[in-house]
Amino acid sequence: MALLELENITKRFGGLVAVNDVSLQIEAGELIGIVGPNGSGKTTLYNVISGVYSPEEGRVIFQGKDITNLPPYRRAPLGIGRTFQIPRPFKSASVRENVAIGAMFGTLSGKVSVDESLEIADHYIELVGLQAYKDKAAGTLTPTEKKLMEIARALAMKPKLLLMDEAMAGMHPSDIDNMVKFIKKVGVEENIAIVSMVEHIMRAMVGFAQRIIVMHRGAKLVDAPTAEALSDPKVIDVYLGRPSGD
Amino acid sequence: MRPKIEKYYPLIPVYVAYLVMFLIGRTMPSMWQMVALLAFYCAIGQAFNIFLGMTGYVDFGYVAFMALGTYGMALGITAFYQTGLGIGIIFIGLLLGVVMATLLSLAVGSVALRLRGAYFAIATIGVNEGFRYFVEGAKIWGGSEGMIFSRELKEAFGAEMASQLSTLWADVAVFIIAVVAAFVTIYYMRGKIGYALTALREDEDAAKVMGINVTKYKIIAFITSAAFAGLIGAMAWALKLTYVFPPDVFKIHYTIECIIVVLLGGAGTLLGPVVGGLIYAFSKYWLAVVAPGFQLLIFAPIIIAIIMAFPEGIMGLVKRRAKGTGWEKYII
Structure with missing residues (x-):
């Protein structure tokens, strides 16, 4: 049984079809990259999986359970975590409190006390290397620190599926390499299926993903192992365009 | 790991403030009325802060809950004064007040709280006015004439005790309500509820x-x-004044005062409502003496200046200053 299954998902906004008849499967512990230009439907797909939008057509199945119409706050405890393209920290709360919120309301919801959540938070804060900023208000962090904090917060939810939205955008190339290594390591150690979505940082994808899904105009264009997907002529078309007169 | 009790240290300055106020009032009888007024504003601040401060949502209909508490007490006393239950009727009144306020908040909240920010605020303005016209128009609970129950109170307790209830115990009760509200605030803050509310206040x-x-x-x-709010209405209005009059209790003015007290002191802080309540009530009292009739005119620019200077309220600033010092664990 796949961890997550999307069956013929279609999401429209008025006349605009943001996601058009997309089906895909994600297995437990898989590392997947979703790539596609701006407007190709990646973020909408994330919102359908995390429950921010409900699709007009199709079903979302998580661990064998139909969650198509489940509100977002009931999906997180099942094990769906996500980070945002523009980090969304709870600004006035400290880094430690932010990450503890992840532990408190994620898959451990109802199983851990506030104090235990704070201990779990300390563990993940150390993992992403933010221990020096633990008691700082999250709103005062730099953009990169905020991203790390969001990752710690999402990991503290102990998700089974982690959706990362442009986690590496705006980062220095050497930071990207470190980040990729780190995320991959955590994913493997904790058996989290990680989906990383990028617009065009292929560098990150090559080192990270086992499989790549290419989105184009709301549809799934390619779904194949990384090396195969990146050399697919259709992908080259989407990214570089076809020479004129061809 | 730090001992658990340390989490509740921020209650110390709050309770010291209430204790000092109470002792001043008890030892100097001429001060009791002013102390009671101060306690009233601290209490409504403390109560309103649990919602406004912790969620960031503004409820313009808040006074309706105080009004229902007032009616609850009035109904309790008028219905049971002949039963010989003694002080029990006060508890029945309190219970009725709380239940009525709670039911209304459940009804309003489960609908209006699905709206965001400003839309919620607008939706709640109607609640207070609507309920007032309902009481007056449907002629329930005495309609527009309200309810007067000083006679019932005297009959149930005797003249002396009835006067004691109004002039002393109603005010003492307000102190107790403020103390309990402060405890509930920090209990929420330190628990899962507080974390959830912080999260939703920052990014829903x-x-x-x-x-x-x-x-x-x-x-x-x-x-x-x-x-x-229901408890405060029942004690500070019904039991103290021994009458309810719709235009007096369904008065948006009090909601505005609640908002001022909370924002002045620092929304979402524990000590804020005490600081805000004291400053607001003192200024109100003092301005009424030195410039009667011009209080609001003078007070408005002062409020604007304070809010401009301390956007996070006075305690918001103090809290930031205290960070990293030995005071930190006493202030939230």
């Missing part, structure tokens, strides 16, 4: 995706805050 959509049932937590804060 992110909070949802993090697994927080935002509507549920907003309603918890709303009902708690409303229940305390």
